[in-house]
Amino acid sequence: MGPFSAAEIRAFVNQGKILPGTAVRKADGEKWIKAGRIKGLFDGVQPQPEAEEIDPLIALTSQAASSVASATGSAASAIGGAVSGWLERRKEPPRKAELIVTEAHPTKAVPALLSAFTLDDQPEEVITKVVGKVREILMEDEELTYVAVQNKPVVNWMPDCIVLTNKRFIFYHPKVLGRIDWQDYVWRELRDARLSEDILGSTITIRIAAGRNLSMNYLPKSQARAVYRIAQGIEERSLEERRNRALEENRASAGGVIVQTAALQTPLTPPPAPVSDDPMQKLRNLKIMAEEGLISATEYEAKKSEILSKM
Numbered sequence: 001m002g003p004f005s006a007a008e009i010r011a012f013v014n015q016g017k018i019l020p021g022t023a024v025r026k027a028d029g030e031k032w033i034k035a036g037r038i039k040g041l042f043d044g045v046q047p048q049p050e051a052e053e054i055d056p057l058i059a060l061t062s063q064a065a066s067s068v069a070s071a072t073g074s075a076a077s078a079i080g081g082a083v084s085g086w087l088e089r090r091k092e093p094p095r096k097a098e099l100i101v102t103e104a105h106p107t108k109a110v111p112a113l114l115s116a117f118t119l120d121d122q123p124e125e126v127i128t129k130v131v132g133k134v135r136e137i138l139m140e141d142e143e144l145t146y147v148a149v150q151n152k153p154v155v156n157w158m159p160d161c162i163v164l165t166n167k168r169f170i171f172y173h174p175k176v177l178g179r180i181d182w183q184d185y186v187w188r189e190l191r192d193a194r195l196s197e198d199i200l201g202s203t204i205t206i207r208i209a210a211g212r213n214l215s216m217n218y219l220p221k222s223q224a225r226a227v228y229r230i231a232q233g234i235e236e237r238s239l240e241e242r243r244n245r246a247l248e249e250n251r252a253s254a255g256g257v258i259v260q261t262a263a264l265q266t267p268l269t270p271p272p273a274p275v276s277d278d279p280m281q282k283l284r285n286l287k288i289m290a291e292e293g294l295i296s297a298t299e300y301e302a303k304k305s306e307i308l309s310k311m
Helices: 006-015 056-072 074-090 112-117 124-135 221-253 279-291 297-309
Strands: 023-026 099-101 144-149 161-165 168-174 180-186 190-198 201-208 213-219
Touching (some): 112 144, 124 144, 124 161, 124 168, 144 213, 144 221, 161 221, 190 221, 201 221, 213 221, 279 297
Parallel strands (some): 023 099
Antiparallel strands (some): 144 161, 168 180, 190 201, 201 213
């Protein structure tokens, strides 16, 4: 497992998931050592005893080696030494439990046991594969926040997923032969998120700025609700940012720039620049405001009729 950052390794030690006998190595190293040999790693931590299981085969082999050694002298002693060395190697931690410690890219480290992404009953084997693939395309300051896994009622051996980060929402579509179709958009492209639920699961539909709709069905209800909750929060913040930006642009285009001096604290408003009377330009501006959600559809139609009546 790994690589992990130093902070994560320390957390594993405090949780008792890494013991002094656990085999670890640096990411660019080849030699495995016991974690207890790392200076300062277990300072202030009460080490937990490692449970030792007695393998009946090992016990029988030890007894057989002792009997042979006492019966046949030096030759048997050599055999007994070889068996003892084999027994010591059997006691080493299995390589499947080895950890890799690294300081590089701490934000891309896989969370401990992926528990952060399996709180809503996501299948751990799918999460492990998806998180590993997505980590390869993350930016330096980008972090995973949630993963929703499709659960089709009949065949679900290659489920699609929705992956959320602090910068993007990603539709992950695995294909045969290890291929993956990615649909990823930055959060500012989000225009609307919808959730529908039925007996067989839930469907998330996301509308982006270009007018396209991205949809994924057969999501477990708890996972779909989590995606919808996160998207709604980001959509609200994005809408407020777009409104503020549009108001600033409209104010600047009208010439209403306010300058406040540090000494007098007096607002100075220059004369407004002449506003274009081109009705086509007014209609274009009106449509932009409607698409950005600055005015309602009723207000848009009323203002549009007013402009057209003057043409």
